[in-house]
Amino acid sequence: MSDYYLFRTALLDHLRPGKLAAAAIMVGLSFLIGLLMRWKMDPETYLPANAYGLLTVFFVFAFVLTILSVIFCTGIVAQEVEQKTIVYLLTRPVPRWRILMIKYLVAVLVTTVIGWMAVLAAALATFGPAKLGESTVLHDMLILPVGVLAYSSIFLLMGTLLNRPLILGLIFAFGWEWFIRALPGYGQYCSIMTYIRVLAPHEGPESMIRLLSLNTVGVDPPSRAVSWIVMISVTLVALVAAIIAFSTREYVPREDAG
């Protein structure tokens, strides 16, 4: 019963007009960029799969997925602390790990659904409605939750450990993730996005993707097996660490301490 109400409350929080508008903008942008690519590129050389691949890799996975995961998951604890409503949650007979897990799963669910819509919008704009069922599209939709789970668990961990997790989360998502892949050698192995890309490859001009991602060094990407292991491990380790942190740390609104 308590799980249902926690789930419902968390879900309703994500369905507030402001958040829905942000989701609509993400999906709308995915569609608009796709349309622009289709219209502006030379029809002779325009390849829908390439356009879709670029859009999915650089907008949906690298931006929509990460920004939503950062905002939703760093806020799971921080928002409750900031609003001081954490007091109500932590003085009820519900184990802390359950509170955290329910809120995490809601964030993952919402991010995944918005991500799926962005993938579909990208496919609709680049392929056209007749080819929405392309195997690449379906495959992206299957891998997207894997990426969401991994990123969300990392940002959840940040949210349980840091007082201002949003800024560090953004630095990680748009600083570290891009910077480390640009480093020579095996730097790309330290980026979650590398593994997502291995799991959701796109046939498009791979050289262009590599150039745009600044990954100019000829180190082989990790194998699919390694990518699965890393994604699952990162998700589990970060989740367990977040649960331990949330179950043992004190969360008291700062100005109330005294």
Place this chain on the structure above:
Amino acid sequence: MIVLEQASRWYGQVLGLNDVSCIMPVGITALLGENGAGKSTLMKLITGQLKPTTGRVLVFGEPPFANPRVFRKLGYCPEIENNYDDMTGRDFVTMLAAMAGLPSSTLKSRVAESIETVGMTGAADRKIGGYSKGMRQRIKVAQGIVHDPDALILDEPLNGLDPLGRRDISTLLHELASRGKSVVISSHILYEVEQMTRNMLLLHKGRLMAQGDIYQIRGLIDSHPHHITITTEQARPLAKHLLDLPYVSSVKFDMQDPRLLEIETRAPDQFYAQFPDIVLEHGYKITNFESPDNNLEAVFKYLVNG
């Protein structure tokens, strides 16, 4: 029910609570102190939001930090005004009632009952964001009592309430106490606390200055004479009689009102026992008799200011 054993709590270099040992029994216990005295820290320790740096805090025999077994029997009404503003009052109480473990079969009726108890039935289906301060206080109390806890902790529960609201909450707390519950309230409005309970814990700069019955505590403060004011038309002859008593240290006349006497005694109990006999024997007409020292504020001033 609630026990602190040499509990201290540091916030980095700042001492929030210093070596406090006390027991909060069944009935109403008032937690008093100025801002920064450690009231909130003590409440957060009891409600398991903080862990003591040293010492122990036990609620129903167990440490409360992240302990669902304790929270099942504990109700908490925090001082914060922030609630889930997008929720209705009913949804807010329902969510927290469900989290408190109430079964679905009784959830709705228990929520309605607790909302009615705090007089919020008419506004329960409005969003909390539109509530006045007093309404927020009432709905907070509703969520605190909805699961019928054995101990209820209320941080400044009377803040923002109108006189009627204060009376209602006060009556409710008395009812809970009479049903064998432990009720701990913190307040800086001494007068109102005094109307609710005589059992108090007085904190000052993180230390427990005094605990127990307010009158007993007052009686133990020997270094401060006990003041009594008497209004009578026969002030002078009464003053003479009172000065003959060995435990009356001084009698003062009021310059503005010649009917008013201010007595100082170091043995108030003896004075109270003998005074009616003197009055009856000599036929004095007493129009007013009061002791400003027998209230909480006086005790508080004595203990804090020395």
